Amino acid sequence: MLEVCPLGSGSRGNAYWIRSEGSAVLVDCGLSATRILKTLGRIGASPDELEGIILTHEHSDHTSGLAVLRKRCPLPIWATRGTREGISRPGPGPFRSIDTRRPFAVGPFRITAFPIPHDAAEPVGLILETAAGSVGIATDLGRAEDAVLERIAGVRALVLESNHDEDLLREGSYPWYLKERIRSGRGHLSNRDSGNALAASLHDGLEAVILAHLSRENNRPELARAGAREALRRRGREGVKVIVAEQDREGEVLSFR
Numbered sequence: 278m279l280e281v282c283p284l285g286s287g288s289r290g291n292a293y294w295i296r297s298e299g300s301a302v303l304v305d306c307g308l309s310a311t312r313i314l315k316t317l318g319r320i321g322a323s324p325d326e327l328e329g330i331i332l333t334h335e336h337s338d339h340t341s342g343l344a345v346l347r348k349r350c351p352l353p354i355w356a357t358r359g360t361r362e363g364i365s366r367p368g369p370g371p372f373r374s375i376d377t378r379r380p381f382a383v384g385p386f387r388i389t390a391f392p393i394p395h396d397a398a399e400p401v402g403l404i405l406e407t408a409a410g411s412v413g414i415a416t417d418l419g420r421a422e423d424a425v426l427e428r429i430a431g432v433r434a435l436v437l438e439s440n441h442d443e444d445l446l447r448e449g450s451y452p453w454y455l456k457e458r459i460r461s462g463r464g465h466l467s468n469r470d471s472g473n474a475l476a477a478s479l480h481d482g483l484e485a486v487i488l489a490h491l492s493r494e495n496n497r498p499e500l501a502r503a504g505a506r507e508a509l510r511r512r513g514r515e516g517v518k519v520i521v522a523e524q525d526r527e528g529e530v531l532s533f534r
Contacts, residue, residue: 278296278297278298278409278532278533278534279295279296279297279407279409279410279412279433279434279532279533279534280294280295280296280297280530280531280532280533281293281294281295281412281434281436281485281487281530281531281533282294282295282320282322282527282528282529282530282531283436283487283489283520283522283523283527283528284303284308284312284313284316284317284527285307285308285312285316285522285523285524285525285526285527286416286489286490286491286522286523286524286528287338287490287491287492287493287522287523287524288338288490288492288493288524289307289338289493289524290307290308290309290338290341290342290524291305291307291308291338291339291416291489291490292304292305292306292307292308292313292342293305293414293436293489294317294320294322295386295405295412296322296326297384297385297386297407297408297409298384298385298407298408299326300326300328300384300385300386301322301326301327301328301384302327302328302329302330302331302383302384302386302405303327303329303330303331303352304330304331304332304333304403304405304414305330305331305332305333305339305340306330306332306339306340306341306342306343306346307336307337307338307339307340307341307342308341308342309341309342309345310342310345310346310348310349311345312342313342313346314346314349316527319527320527320530321530324349324350327350327352328352328353328383328384328386329352329353329354329355329373329383330343330346330347330352330353330354330355331354331355331356331375331383331388331403332354332355332356332360332364333360333393333400333401333402333403333414333416333417334360334363334395334397334398334399334400334401334417335356335359335360335361335362335363335364335397335398336397336417339417340364340367343364343366343367343368344366344367344368345368346368347367347368347369347370348368348369351368351369351370352370353370353371353372353373354367354370354371354372354373355372355373355374355375355381355383355388356372356373356374356375357374357375357376357377357390357398357399357400357401358374358399359397359398359399360375360397360398360399360400360401361374362398363397363398375390375401376390377390377391377392377401385407385408386405386406386407387405387406387407388403388404388405388406389403389404389406389428390402390403391403391404391424391425391428392424393415393417393418393425394418394419394420394422394462394463395417395418395419395463395464396419396458396461396463396464397417400417400418402414402415402416402418402425402428402429404428404429404432409433409533409534410432410433410434410482410533411431411432411433411434412432412433412434412435412436413428413429413432413434413435413436413437414436415428415429415435415436415437415438415474416436416437416438416489416490417438417465417490418438418465418466419461419462419463419464419465419466420462420466420470421466421470421471421473421474421477421478425474426474426477426478427478429474429478430478430479430480431480431482432482432483433482433483433484433485433533434483434484434485434486434487434531434533435475435478435483435485435486435487436486436487436489436522437466437471437474437475437486437487437488437489438465438466438471438488438489438490439466439467439468439471439472439488439489439490439491439496439501439504439505439521440459440465440466440467440468440471440490440491440492440495440496441459441465441467441468441491441492441495441496442467442468442495442496442497442500442501443460443467443468443469445494445495445496445497445500446459446460446467446492446495449494449495450494451494451495459492459495465490465492468496468500468501468503468504469504471488471501471504471505472504472505472507472508473508475505475508475509476508476509476511476512479508479509479512479514479517483514483517484517484518484533485517485518485519485520485531486505486517486518486519486520487520487521487522487528487531488501488502488505488519488520488521488522489522490522491521491522491523491524493524498521498523501521502519502521505519506519518531
């Protein structure tokens with residue numbers, strides 16, 4: 278069995294729990310250690326199952342919980358060299374290197390990391406393969422390049438960024454430089470771009486998409502959901518499950534046999 282759950286996702290913190298064959302990993306650790314551990318308990322998971330933490334990049338909304346969580350649970354971290362060098366307080370425990378040219382194993386997971394366009398030192402997306410299928414993680418990317426679309430085509434579950442509504446961002450209170458950063462090719466995907474990426478990478482085996490990293494100010498869950506559903510409708514795949522990850526509470530645990 279393969280299980281996937283967003284523990285929380287948004288501009289103020291991100292973490293995803295993935296379990297297979299009794300072992301689990303965290304992808305990113307941008308929530309507090311207390312919240313992560315309490316949330317694991319609520320979804321029927323245990324920190325004892327965790328084999329480690331895999332980081333997509335060094336920004337604080339993906340790493341701020343590391344130091345305290347690793348004091349309580351001295352887990353190994355897998356990260357690219359650029360990500361590792363960008364973390365100021367990683368907490369105790371070993372670091373293991375991610376090389377985007379070579380897959381690596383963590384417990385029952387065979388993991389492939391691939392470069393993504395974002396304004397971080399060495400950011401990556403991830404494909405986590407198991408005997409029950411695979412999960413793709415593609416968030417914090419300014420554009421969905423062909424290489425990214427090729428990587429995420431073929432997964433059973435996809436965590437895909439749907440950060441902002443273009444109108445809300447344009448008319449919102451963010452300073453101009455920040456709006457430009459978000460809209461840039463190294464910023465974040467809009468709902469429209471996310472829907473286009475979903476349509477372009479869609480395949481017969483996709484069963485669920487988790488829309489992630491929504492902006493609290495510049496997006497609305499119903500707008501992100503509508504964009505994804507329209508993309509699926511265009512391709513005749515209305516049966517694919519669409520979940521919007523929330524900032525302040527965990528999402529549904531998705532199970533695949």
